[in-house]
Amino acid sequence: MTSGELAARERVLGRISAALGRERSIASVDQLPADVSDRISRHQRHTLPTIGDDLVGRLITQMEAVLMSVVRLQSRSDVVEAVRFYCASEGIDGPMTVSPALADLDWPAETGVGAASGVELTSVTPCLAAVAETGSVALASHAATPATLNFLPDNHIIVLYENQVVAHVDDALAKMRDLDPLPRALNFVTGPSRTGDIEQTIEIGAHGPRRMHVLLLPGDPPV
Amino acid sequence: MKPESLAFSANASRALLDEDLKAALSHVKTGFVGKRLEAISVVPEWQQIREEAAALKNHVLDNLDHYLVAYEASVQRNGGHVHWASDGDELARVVVDICTQAGARTVAKGKTMVGEEADVNGALEAAGIEPIETDLGEYIIQLAKEPPSHIIAPAVHKTKEQVADLFHEHHQQYGLTERLIDRGALVNEARTVLREKFRVADVGITGANFLIAETGQHVLVTNEGNGDLTSNLPRVQIVVVGIExxxxTLEDASSLLRLLARSATGQHFSNYTSLMSGPKREGDLDGPDAFHVVLVDNKRTEMLAGDLKEMLRCIRCGACMNHCPVYGSVGGHAYGWVYPGPMGSVVTPAIIGVEKAKDLPHACTLNGRCAEVCPMSIPLPKLLRRHRQTTFERGLQSANARYGLGLWAWAASRPKLYRGLTRMSVSLLSRLGRRRGHFRRLPFAGGWTQARDLPAPQGGSTFMSLYAQQRSAEEAGQ
Amino acid sequence: MSPETQTTPGTVGLFVTCLVDLQRPNVGFASIRLLEAAGCKVVVPESQTCCGQPAYNSGDNASAQRIARNVIEAFEGLDHVVAPSGSCAGMIREHFPELFEGDAEWQPRAQALAERTHELTSFLIDVLGADPAQLIPDTARFDGIVTYHDSCSGLRELGIKEQPRALLASVTGLDLKEMDDTEVCCGFGGTFCVKYPDISERMVSDKAALVKATGAGAVLGGDMGCLLNIAGRLSRLDQDVRVYHVAEVLAGMTDVAPIGAVNNAIADNGKANEGTRR
Known part of the structure; x- marks a missing residue:
């Protein structure tokens, strides 16, 4: 911060404390009042919508409602074939890049591994969680899971394991909280990119993927 | 942008004559109102979630400095820089400084209403830096050189034909020479043009929907994904955001997110809801090299200190304007500044001064539909009345209105006099209006009779005098 | 409401409202007839004028307080205060206490009055627990399709929605057909309609179109402000739709001309009379 900005900080904090009828504000986080730091560390949940016990069933319903397609696979070794089949059936023919986290699979030789460069038509990524409440996939950025794969390609294929399905957004956030370090980005994606900015009529593929496809596997992801 | 709120009446009257605007605004009802109702009808816990959210926000406002300091420390822990700006000018200066130091030539921008407050685009342009709006609606109005007319649908006032004309005019330079009219084709054309802009942008600027003190993350909600491209591709990321x-915690943000998308667009969750903080981590293959957040006051602390504090609970969903019959009639531009509709009529006078927006608090029937749908239970009509009090106290209402009202109030607190005056005028009007039952025109009633007849009094005299006559007849008969 | 919590009718002070006083005495007499049918003793305090809303909504709190004090003094000895208007009842119930915030003498008096003040249909149904079938006189007959406009203050400040409909269901011949957006403001808004006539015109035109779209021969409501506005617009458009206050229909007192139409032109209250809007 420049000295001007330091002054701005003091001015804003001073105005707030004056507005709240306090003599002065705290200078640093070490002086946080106990009730405030308690409030932050308690992670208290608010009322959550009831969503029933069938998390996977609800997830699939919600995903389909936001135009994501879901197929069930038996094992991780089926992923490459399922991707090939999906692309063939959708008529997608072009460069593909997968997350480094999935690099060990038996991809065709021309498949890219890494972040998106903007030329690929399709990406394949793992995810941190999927949320039954909303039908979202939660994607945490990491060296092995670059975030640009979620946004640049036209088609985004996500590998999801049943045990990654959580009930509420709060559960996915709690999973992120346990990551160390905190990922730079946690992206909840709930269907292909859309816009209603022309006459409030929904059009798909505004900036990000036009298609999203979920490969649902049993059990837990590999560690 | 330069406020034009003083011209509300004239602008509103002009807007009412605009047939394109009328057609465009008709989409608000189909696009937002019905979908919202449908979305909340499947959440029986809605009222409970709403009440908790208001309580949460009240708690935050009562400890605002503490949570901001905690957020600041968390951002720094993640390797980000925190800046403070006490007003719009300071915000613009901080943003330009960061961009200049980064050697930026083009800036990709996600939608930021705080940025609009400070006219960040104007400041960037003045510094020789090209800002490119990436939200489709913002991009459309940037091409049209217009301000937003809605906080979540900035180009809601445009028909697709008008968008087609704009694209046809501005995209020929990229070799896109055909005038497309189909909505999908227009969206696709914008995608193509903006992809290239993302590629070359040095800095990405977005707003934020929430800041999380616990983790130092900000939450950014979009449907298009433009906010994420803006945040992930350029080498420098700047977030500009109001202190409120x-x-x-994460749980608190989650609770507010439950209200936001449903209230705004009737979605259960927006397509892209992202939590971000700091520059790329060690080993990351993508993400910005530097991360800045600017915390902006711009009169929010004045609202906190005064009787508009409840307005700071606002999460900018736009439900109030979607349900406002005045907004639905005149559109957003008539309000003359960044924020239209009910929330705008509270916020605009608070930020630019009541003197510069004295019409806005009065341009409302106090029908209360805005407060009914507000997910944060902000008593908008009450806050508008507060502004009205200020305009009255400072003598900002028209002399005619003040004089007429004063005269009437003087009489209404003198029952005997009032009785006599009303009896006289009613019997006169009854006689005059006997033939038609209504008046087409009447002196001093031009505002009323411009568009409607004035029903003639029904009874020949006031109720009070007829009732008194009836009583004395009854007593005489006993 | 369970019978245990029902209030005895007692003495009701009729808050006539300034618009009923000036424009539509019939609504006042209809209110008295309904209240008496429900077993109330009705008094009409002579010193009442207006609830003070125009001043309050214009930001002139001092004038509003002066008028409010007049209302409080006129009505505070009575068991209940009832107004044939959600807007005026809402002013007394919701805003009088707020208006005197911090005033040790008047705030408690305002609060006490607020708690005993009700809109007419809400008083009959919610407070007295009246049985519409017994309350509505046999003479209340209104043939044909009608539609109902929910006035904003009554709806949102006092929760008035089902009460008038429950009562109307007992009126012989009446067929209620809801319009779209019945809860959307008609554009009256007190001084709003004269301060911003263009915007008000658009809003009331939209409302008139919605009324018309139902095919109803009459539109009813619980607030004279809205009704004058809607009637005035329908009249200007030469639309053959009659406008009545709900109390008039419930009390079987539609033998007077509809709002804005020619006095006594409609002798038979069942049928629209050609030429009344010429």
């Missing part, structure tokens, strides 16, 4: 957006 901070919440304590």
């Amino acid at each position: 957006k901070v919440v304590p």
